[in-house]
Amino acid sequence: MACCCAALLKALSGRLSHDKCLSGSIRYNGRTGAENLANGVYPSRLLAYVAQADLLFPVLTVKETLQFAAASSLPDASLLLDTPGLSEAQRQSARWLAQGSQQQQANDRADALIQMLGLAECQDTLVGNEIMRGVSGGQKV
Secondary structure (H helix, E strand, C coil): CHHHHHHHHHHHCCCCCCCCCCCCCCEECCEEHHHHHHCCCCHHHHCCCCCCCCCCCCCCEHHHHHHHHHHHHCCCHHHHHHCCCCCHHHHHHHHHHHHCCHHHHHHHHHHHHHHHHCCHHHCCCECCCCCCCCCCHHHHC
16 A cells, blocks of 8 residues: 555656556646646645655754755745635735745744644754764654
8 A cells, every 4th residue: 555655646746757557647726737837837846745765864953854844845835826716814824925935934834843743842952863863763753
């Protein structure tokens, strides 16, 4: 089952090589990839795929790691405004997101994740690796 899920995620993110067994079409917000591109919306900015094996920088703290991940993968929030069928509340949230800088959005997302995952006590601890002492394996997962 994990293999099929990984293949589906790779297909959705455009990372699956064209296979003779692969058929059908993928739509993002009701549009094909080509239709989105024609409208200036890049599917690669709408989604992100993270491989199963996490590669973390051992010399970064937990907070720096989450900020880096958010800054590397946050979609352009202004693209959300083009999404059909958004309620006024959702549009207001998208406008609010689009106002902040990409770095501020990354910092806000990292802070929210730290709170949600209960990592406040170790947010300033180095991630570490097999050689360098850092957070525990449970905190990494």
